[in-house]
Amino acid sequence: MNKASARNMFIGATVIVSAIFLYMTVLSIKAMPARANTPQLTEEVAWGKKVWEKHACIDCHTLMGEGAYYAPELVNVIERRGEAYVRVVLETAAIQGWGTTRKMPQFDLSKKDIDSLVEFFKWMGKIETSNWPPNIEG
Amino acid sequence: MTYKYESQRVAFPYFVAALGLFAAQILFGIVIGIQYLAPDFLFPAIPFNIARMIHINLLVVWIIFGFMGSAYYLLPEEVEGEIYSVKLAWLHFWMFLVGGATAIVGYLFRWHDGREFLEQPFIIKVAIVIVVLMFIFNMVMTMIKGRRRTSITIVLLIGFLGLALFYLFAFFKPDNMVMDKYFWWWVVHMWVEGVWELIMAAILSFLLIKLTGVDREVAEKWLYIIIGLTFLTGIIGTGHHYYWIGTPEFWQIWGAWFSAIEVLPFVAMIAFSLRMVSLRSRKHPNGAALHWTIGTAIVSFLGAGVLGFMHTLPQINYYTHGTQMTASHGHLAFFGAYAMIVMAMASYAVPNLRRKTGEIMSQKAEIFAFWTMVISMVCIALSLTGAGVVQSYLQRVLATSYMETQSHMGIFYGMRLFFGATFTLGFIVYLYDFFLLKRATSR
Numbered sequence: 298m299n300k301a302s303a304r305n306m307f308i309g310a311t312v313i314v315s316a317i318f319l320y321m322t323v324l325s326i327k328a329m330p331a332r333a334n335t336p337q338l339t340e341e342v343a344w345g346k347k348v349w350e351k352h353a354c355i356d357c358h359t360l361m362g363e364g365a366y367y368a369p370e371l372v373n374v375i376e377r378r379g380e381a382y383v384r385v386v387l388e389t390a391a392i393q394g395w396g397t398t399r400k401m402p403q404f405d406l407s408k409k410d411i412d413s414l415v416e417f418f419k420w421m422g423k424i425e426t427s428n429w430p431p432n433i434e435g
Numbered sequence: 436m437t438y439k440y441e442s443q444r445v446a447f448p449y450f451v452a453a454l455g456l457f458a459a460q461i462l463f464g465i466v467i468g469i470q471y472l473a474p475d476f477l478f479p480a481i482p483f484n485i486a487r488m489i490h491i492n493l494l495v496v497w498i499i500f501g502f503m504g505s506a507y508y509l510l511p512e513e514v515e516g517e518i519y520s521v522k523l524a525w526l527h528f529w530m531f532l533v534g535g536a537t538a539i540v541g542y543l544f545r546w547h548d549g550r551e552f553l554e555q556p557f558i559i560k561v562a563i564v565i566v567v568l569m570f571i572f573n574m575v576m577t578m579i580k581g582r583r584r585t586s587i588t589i590v591l592l593i594g595f596l597g598l599a600l601f602y603l604f605a606f607f608k609p610d611n612m613v614m615d616k617y618f619w620w621w622v623v624h625m626w627v628e629g630v631w632e633l634i635m636a637a638i639l640s641f642l643l644i645k646l647t648g649v650d651r652e653v654a655e656k657w658l659y660i661i662i663g664l665t666f667l668t669g670i671i672g673t674g675h676h677y678y679w680i681g682t683p684e685f686w687q688i689w690g691a692w693f694s695a696i697e698v699l700p701f702v703a704m705i706a707f708s709l710r711m712v713s714l715r716s717r718k719h720p721n722g723a724a725l726h727w728t729i730g731t732a733i734v735s736f737l738g739a740g741v742l743g744f745m746h747t748l749p750q751i752n753y754y755t756h757g758t759q760m761t762a763s764h765g766h767l768a769f770f771g772a773y774a775m776i777v778m779a780m781a782s783y784a785v786p787n788l789r790r791k792t793g794e795i796m797s798q799k800a801e802i803f804a805f806w807t808m809v810i811s812m813v814c815i816a817l818s819l820t821g822a823g824v825v826q827s828y829l830q831r832v833l834a835t836s837y838m839e840t841q842s843h844m845g846i847f848y849g850m851r852l853f854f855g856a857t858f859t860l861g862f863i864v865y866l867y868d869f870f871l872l873k874r875a876t877s878r
Contacts (some may be wrong), residue, residue: 298640298656298660299643299652299656300586300652300656300659303656303657303659303660303663304586304659304662305437306660307659307660307666310663310666310667311663311667311670311690312664313665314667314671315635315666315668315670317671318670318671318673320532321603321671321674321685321686321689322617324683324685325617325677325682325686326617327612328613328682328683329613329614331682332681332682332683333611333612333613333614333681335611336612338610341756342610343610346610349549350548350550350608351490351549352484352549352622353547353549353554354482354484354486354490354549355484355550355551356484356485356487356551356566357482357483357484357487358537359757360612360677361612361680361681361757362615362679362757363551363616363757364551364757365483365484365487365551365746366758366759366761367467367470367471367482367483367484367756367760368837369485369837370757372851374571376633377766390541394479398474399474399483399841400474400475400478400479402478402479402482402484403479409616412441416840421612424612424613424680424681424777425680425681426680426681427678427679427684427687429678429679429753429756430679430757431753431754431830431831431832431834432604432829433834433838434834434837435830435837435838
């Protein structure tokens with residue numbers, strides 16, 4: 298093989314796999330409303346996501362396994378702990394933080410922020426994640 | 436060897452900035468390493484999430500500094516002409532440094548966005564795009580004005596264009612988390628398992644040509660093979676991130692097959708390096724640069740290839756996803772592929788840019804630093820692999836709770852911190868050698 302044929306193989310391979318990848322992207326986007334419950338994505342859920350981002354929760358926790366591994370997985374937190382417990386955590390965090398060993402810092406969370414975060418977690422919990430995590434502990 | 440074109444000297448501040456930011460990255464790495472063992476350390480002034488975003492953002496910024504410095508050094512020699520505008524290179528150097536520093540300091544005051552690795556506030560993101568476009572403009576103009584067009588510069592340009600293009604997806608923040616994550620990976624995966632590999636392979640080819648004296652035709656053929664394999668495997672290989680995040684299940688099959696062969700470009704890089712060395716007609720006096728160059732091929736293979744492959748199949752990833760396995764793979768892959776390629780270029784280029792140019796001083800200290808850092812990082816990765824195995828088993832198989840599981844992982848976090856300390860020691864020797872020893876002798 299010489300340089301020109303290596304270059305042509307690079308171009309050919311890139312074009313073909315990019316085309317396949319874009320087609321699969323179209324399929325993935327088409328599947329999203331069903332798998333991610335788009336109809337139930339209320340304004341509250343959207344606000345919850347903004348609160349989630351405002352405090353960079355992802356840089357300690359994981360969400361669907363992505364994040365920082367320093368704190369528990371939260372995609373199924375409502376199922377694991379129940380809504381009431383999650384509310385207590387967030388309400389306490391708004392005043393003084395939470396936890397005994399690895400602590401969650403105090404965050405400025407309004408009543409609306411807390412309600413929205415809970416709605417956000419509930420919505421996350423309904424995403425079709427192909428049976429991940431393997432068990433309730435996340 | 437000395438530098439041939441006056442404008443190449445603008446590469447020097449880029450390497451200095453890269454090393455400074457690398458030092459800060461290591462410092463914050465130590466902070467979070469301590470927090471894993473002593474969670475109250477610096478809490479609540481610098482909580483884990485802030486220190487962690489600083490650790491990773493610094494990495495990205497210093498690597499890009501290193502890529503740009505490498506490009507400014509190699510471009511004139513490749514195209515046989517001066518850089519189009521040294522002033523522009525200096526201008527976007529300071530813009531990038533001030534912008535980067537502002538972002539990092541801002542994080543300490545909770546001025547950040549909230550998506551992993553893309554925490555830069557909107558205005559900083561815009562600044563990054565402007566800086567990269569200024570750089571690309573300068574690069575393209577240099578290539579147009581130059582006398583020669585080489586495959587290395589073309590591949591490097593494709594790499595930087597891709598870096599700019601895929602970063603644009605950082606501005607897309609839909610309300611739907613699944614959609615958000617889908618395109619978030621177009622920045623993160625397409626960078627580190629896509630276009631950055633092109634930049635790495637181009638720099639590697641340049642270095643191997645310079646260090647072995649082997650004919651350019653041979654190297655450039657290999658370069659195209661490597662980047663062909665990168666895109667062939669890596670683009671659909673994005674699928675290994677789409678197993679469990681609400682995306683369709685066909686990704687499990689496609690992601691598995693394509694990401695299983697994502698190791699191939701790294702195998703090719705090792706074969707390429709060894710082939711070039713075996714063909715060499717002379718021994719280059721810069722032994723340290725050769726250490727880093729061969730080292731980057733081997734360690735990136737271990738980190739990206741082997742550790743990546745270990746948990747890329749959905750049957751395994753189901754249990755290891757979101758555990759310390761990912762941190763293990765991430766550390767060795769980034770260090771091997773991107774930190775080491777920048778260190779290789781710095782090692783080759785900087786002696787040529789100093790006052791007494793082209794003289795290779797004693798490299799004992801640098802080679803000591805090389806081995807210390809490489810071995811330490813391998814041990815960090817192995818420690819975290821241990822942590823990941825324990826975590827996967829206890830939490831995912833036995834359904835032990837998160838905090839209970841963590842309490843059994845302390846030994847591995849301790850080992851990681853220990854090797855983090857030895858890594859820091861190696862880096863201090865490197866800095867001492869770079870800034871004091873060689874500077875004193877190169878006057």
